[in-house]
Amino acid sequence: MGKSSYVLKGNVCYSKDQNTIVTYENQYLICVDGISMGVFEKIPDIYTGLKVVDYTDKLIIPGLSDLHTHAPQYAFRGLGMDHELLQWLELKTFPEEAKYADIEYAQKAYEIFADDMKTGATTRAAIFATIHVDSTILLMDLLEKTGIRAYVGKVNMDRNAPEYLLETDAEQSIQNTLRWLERCEGRYERIHPIITPRFIPTCTDELMSRLSEIQQQYQLPMQSHLSENQGEIAWVHELCPQAEFYGDAYERTGMFGGDVPTIMAHCVSSEEAEIQRMKERGVYVAHCPQSNSNLSSGIAPVYHYLEQGMNVGLGSDIAGGSSFSILRAMTDAIQVSKLRWRLQSGEGETQKPLTAAQAFYMGTKGGGSFFGKVGSFEAGYEFDAVVLDDSNLRHPQPLSVAERLERLLYLANETHVIHKYVSGESIF
Amino acid sequence: MGKSSYVLKGNVCYSKDQNTIVTYENQYLICVDGISMGVFEKIPDIYTGLKVVDYTDKLIIPGLSDLHTHAPQYAFRGLGMDHELLQWLELKTFPEEAKYADIEYAQKAYEIFADDMKTGATTRAAIFATIHVDSTILLMDLLEKTGIRAYVGKVNMDRNAPEYLLETDAEQSIQNTLRWLERCEGRYERIHPIITPRFIPTCTDELMSRLSEIQQQYQLPMQSHLSENQGEIAWVHELCPQAEFYGDAYERTGMFGGDVPTIMAHCVSSEEAEIQRMKERGVYVAHCPQSNSNLSSGIAPVYHYLEQGMNVGLGSDIAGGSSFSILRAMTDAIQVSKLRWRLQSGEGETQKPLTAAQAFYMGTKGGGSFFGKVGSFEAGYEFDAVVLDDSNLRHPQPLSVAERLERLLYLANETHVIHKYVSGESIF
Numbered sequence: 021m022g023k024s025s026y027v028l029k030g031n032v033c034y035s036k037d038q039n040t041i042v043t044y045e046n047q048y049l050i051c052v053d054g055i056s057m058g059v060f061e062k063i064p065d066i067y068t069g070l071k072v073v074d075y076t077d078k079l080i081i082p083g084l085s086d087l088h089t090h091a092p093q094y095a096f097r098g099l100g101m102d103h104e105l106l107q108w109l110e111l112k113t114f115p116e117e118a119k120y121a122d123i124e125y126a127q128k129a130y131e132i133f134a135d136d137m138k139t140g141a142t143t144r145a146a147i148f149a150t151i152h153v154d155s156t157i158l159l160m161d162l163l164e165k166t167g168i169r170a171y172v173g174k175v176n177m178d179r180n181a182p183e184y185l186l187e188t189d190a191e192q193s194i195q196n197t198l199r200w201l202e203r204c205e206g207r208y209e210r211i212h213p214i215i216t217p218r219f220i221p222t223c224t225d226e227l228m229s230r231l232s233e234i235q236q237q238y239q240l241p242m243q244s245h246l247s248e249n250q251g252e253i254a255w256v257h258e259l260c261p262q263a264e265f266y267g268d269a270y271e272r273t274g275m276f277g278g279d280v281p282t283i284m285a286h287c288v289s290s291e292e293a294e295i296q297r298m299k300e301r302g303v304y305v306a307h308c309p310q311s312n313s314n315l316s317s318g319i320a321p322v323y324h325y326l327e328q329g330m331n332v333g334l335g336s337d338i339a340g341g342s343s344f345s346i347l348r349a350m351t352d353a354i355q356v357s358k359l360r361w362r363l364q365s366g367e368g369e370t371q372k373p374l375t376a377a378q379a380f381y382m383g384t385k386g387g388g389s390f391f392g393k394v395g396s397f398e399a400g401y402e403f404d405a406v407v408l409d410d411s412n413l414r415h416p417q418p419l420s421v422a423e424r425l426e427r428l429l430y431l432a433n434e435t436h437v438i439h440k441y442v443s444g445e446s447i448f
Numbered sequence: 449m450g451k452s453s454y455v456l457k458g459n460v461c462y463s464k465d466q467n468t469i470v471t472y473e474n475q476y477l478i479c480v481d482g483i484s485m486g487v488f489e490k491i492p493d494i495y496t497g498l499k500v501v502d503y504t505d506k507l508i509i510p511g512l513s514d515l516h517t518h519a520p521q522y523a524f525r526g527l528g529m530d531h532e533l534l535q536w537l538e539l540k541t542f543p544e545e546a547k548y549a550d551i552e553y554a555q556k557a558y559e560i561f562a563d564d565m566k567t568g569a570t571t572r573a574a575i576f577a578t579i580h581v582d583s584t585i586l587l588m589d590l591l592e593k594t595g596i597r598a599y600v601g602k603v604n605m606d607r608n609a610p611e612y613l614l615e616t617d618a619e620q621s622i623q624n625t626l627r628w629l630e631r632c633e634g635r636y637e638r639i640h641p642i643i644t645p646r647f648i649p650t651c652t653d654e655l656m657s658r659l660s661e662i663q664q665q666y667q668l669p670m671q672s673h674l675s676e677n678q679g680e681i682a683w684v685h686e687l688c689p690q691a692e693f694y695g696d697a698y699e700r701t702g703m704f705g706g707d708v709p710t711i712m713a714h715c716v717s718s719e720e721a722e723i724q725r726m727k728e729r730g731v732y733v734a735h736c737p738q739s740n741s742n743l744s745s746g747i748a749p750v751y752h753y754l755e756q757g758m759n760v761g762l763g764s765d766i767a768g769g770s771s772f773s774i775l776r777a778m779t780d781a782i783q784v785s786k787l788r789w790r791l792q793s794g795e796g797e798t799q800k801p802l803t804a805a806q807a808f809y810m811g812t813k814g815g816g817s818f819f820g821k822v823g824s825f826e827a828g829y830e831f832d833a834v835v836l837d838d839s840n841l842r843h844p845q846p847l848s849v850a851e852r853l854e855r856l857l858y859l860a861n862e863t864h865v866i867h868k869y870v871s872g873e874s875i876f
Contacts, residue, residue, distance in 0.1 A: 095843055095844050095845060096843075096845075097855070097858070097859070098854060098855035098856075098857070098858030098859050099847075099851050099854055099855055100854075101782070101804065101854065101858065102801075102803045102804055116845075119845075125844060128844035129844035129845075132842045132843070132844060135842075310783070313783035313784070313786055313787055314783060314786065315786075316786040316787070316789060316790045316801060317790070318787070318790050318791065319787065319791070342779070342858035342859060343858070343859065351770070354529070355738070355741035355742060356741070356787065358741055358742065358743075358744040359741055359744070359746070359747065359784065359787055359791075360791075361744060362744045362745070362746050363746065363747070363787075363788075363791045363792060364791060373530075373744060375530045376529065376530055414560045414563075415523055415524075415560070416523050416553060416556035416557035416560060417523060417524075417544075417547075417557075419527075423527050426526060426527055426528075426529065427525070427526035427527055428526075429526070430525070430526030430529065430770035430771070431525070431526050431770060431771065433861040433863070435861070435863055
């Protein structure tokens with residue numbers, strides 16, 4: 021099935037807003053030219069000629085968006101997790117990322133990542149590659165073939181990392197970036213480049229300012245890390261004493277929301293001024309609860325972000341996070357929000373636990389909006405759909421569609437994902 | 449294959465002690481009459497006649513022990529998790545448990561639970577049923593057929609719950625218990641009864657003291673809940689003003705370790721005097737990290753318990769916990785321990801994050817010791833083994849057996865469990 025028009029019959033679920041999941045029992049979800057026409061109890065006359073795909077009793081949910089993940093780290097997810105952050109970067113992350121200078125290794129590793137991205141529930145992603153141009157292009161080529169849609173960033177780093185993983189200076193980093201962007205041009209339908217300075221500590225002021233020029237010239241979005249842990253925040257204060265707060269160091273480069281669609285991963289320990297700046301400038305928070313636990317970073321105040329009406333989505337942050345499932349990220353987000361509520365007392369009403377509706381919203385419509393009209397089945401949305409079969413989760417009592425959805429957030433694994441559509445294309 | 453003698457060839461992993469996992473690459477694990485003879489590089493001459501089952505390249509780990517779970521709650525795991533504890537008990541738990549007065553409903557529900565226990569990685573469990581004698585016997589019958597080994601408790605409750613789920617008084621509760629124990633006698637090879645007062649708030653002093661007499665008479669182990677959350681602890685102080693602390697209220701009944709093998713679930717907020725008493729009396733802590741997150745209870749100081757040399761195992765606590773996988777419980781335990789370390793500061797060295805070795809120990813040898821010599825492949829241990837196939841977790845780089853084991857703790861689901869042996873019996 022190409023990017024054509026068809027009807028899916030099944031139990032359709034999506035977020036109306038961050039507090040409301042709507043469910044339709046065995047109704048008709050209509051796709052015309054890759055766009056959702058909405059959900060109907062009976063197929064309207066104008067669509068009766070369309071092919072009907074029967075997913076009766078299955079659940080159909082919007083495609084999930086992963087706002088933050090590192091493709092080269094997929095190879096070592098779930099490994100070395102007893103190390104603390106800096107040890108883990110030195111012993112695992114940096115040596116592993118250096119391997120991607122070797123295109124043959126990259127081929128082996130990225131094929132596995134792309135295969136799993138294809139068959140998982142994620143339809144949109146914002147992905148870090150490495151500093152290497154050739155293997156970044158290879159990753160984009162492989163992802164293009166899967167049918168998912170993603171932003172992929174060649175990483176920039178010109179300081180504060182082992183020499184074997186640094187670009188020699190800002191000039192070389194910029195030349196690499198331009199070479200990468202030239203090779204991207206006209207090459208992809210589904211995959212797009214995104215400016216990706218690793219984070220302030222690994223990028224000189226010169227590099228950041230020249231990346232900002234490239235961002236303007238090519239009109240690209242931007243992704244990076246922000247306020248993940250206290251040591252990092254203190255380090256940024258040292259490196260950029262003129263910045264009011266960590267996020268301000270990005271804004272001073274011209275890349276922190278506003279006209280620049282921006283994702284900042286983590287925001288675990290953002291101070292209130294930083295939060296307000298992110299809100300004003302529409303910066304997306306990629307909340308990565310599993311990574312923030314694995315690396316002892318803490319618990320981001322996500323309930324507060326949602327209450328403020330900020331842009332918030334979920335990220336797997338492979339390999340800080342071990343699981344690349346955004347369904348798992350939803351329940352991880354709920355669970356850590358409850359621990360925050362219990363353990364970080366004195367915050368009153370601003371830090372209540374997240375609900376299932378809020379978590380589902382972040383993984384679909386909330387994060388999806390970074391990619392356009394994505395993450396819902398309301399009329400006019402791009403048609404990203406995931407079909408879930410929960411028949412092996414047997415139950416003695418009747419369950420509503422809403423109950424089955426909540427249960428799947430807690431219990432689903434990749435075997436429950438049986439079909440996927442992205443922007444109308446049938447992926448598997 | 450019955451409870452016979454054989455050799456398994458594969459990658460064998462087990463805990464030597466709480467800080468050490470030993471691994472053997474494609475070696476021979478020998479079972480004679482249901483007892484492990486240990487792991488050998490070559491099959492010793494005296495065993496060369498035994499059948500060899502070839503699990504080359506698979507991982508073989510000891511059977512996992514679930515020290516705390518509620519069988520009747522399996523039907524609604526992952527449901528209603530947005531409720532807080534008391535609401536959840538009222539709206540979900542109590543109405544659902546009341547259904548087990550109906551033996552036909554119990555049959556449907558417990559069949560599903562028993563089927564999943566059979567094919568999961570758990571080989572030993574301590575299980576709460578409900579107050580109902582007939583359905584508790586039914587659960588035990590179904591579990592006996594699976595081949596796993598478990599303690600199952602008919603629950604006692606004679607106060608502070610909805611009338612539809614209470615026994616009318618201590619006398620009726622005791623008569624029910626005696627009737628249940630009579631029916632158990634001589635009926636089971638693998639399943640055994642365990643005294644199971646739900647917790648102090650739902651059991652009168654009279655009920656507790658008469659349960660203690662039954663415990664003595666029948667020489668049974670005992671399981672209950674302890675110090676799960678602050679409201680509950682305050683309630684126990686009101687109900688038992690003479691008790692020094694919550695655990696002391698159990699000890700005053702005669703059932704709190706010592707000669708009485710005892711499991712206390714949770715121990716999230718145990719004060720130091722309670723901890724020392726548990727240690728002195730060898731009480732087992734069933735650490736249930738997912739439940740303690742889902743119900744906003746907090747994070748138990750498990751690193752401290754292990755450092756003290758206390759008896760600690762893991763519990764799924766279905767349906768407070770949503771997942772019944774003890775592999776998942778291991779990584780949940782690690783992750784929440786890191787959040788405790790980060791968020792409950794000022795505790796210094798007594799509250800470090802758990803390591804993978806400690807978590808694996810709790811789920812195997814630590815919890816297993818409640819059931820005898822269980823949870824290891826050292827010579828003399830009962831032969832509980834789980835065979836894991838991680839071939840769908842592809843990787844571009846070589847991985848050691850230890851690395852593959854760590855990765856499975858984070859990524860395994862039920863589809864990775866391909867064979868199971870309990871006390872020498874092949875289960876599937």
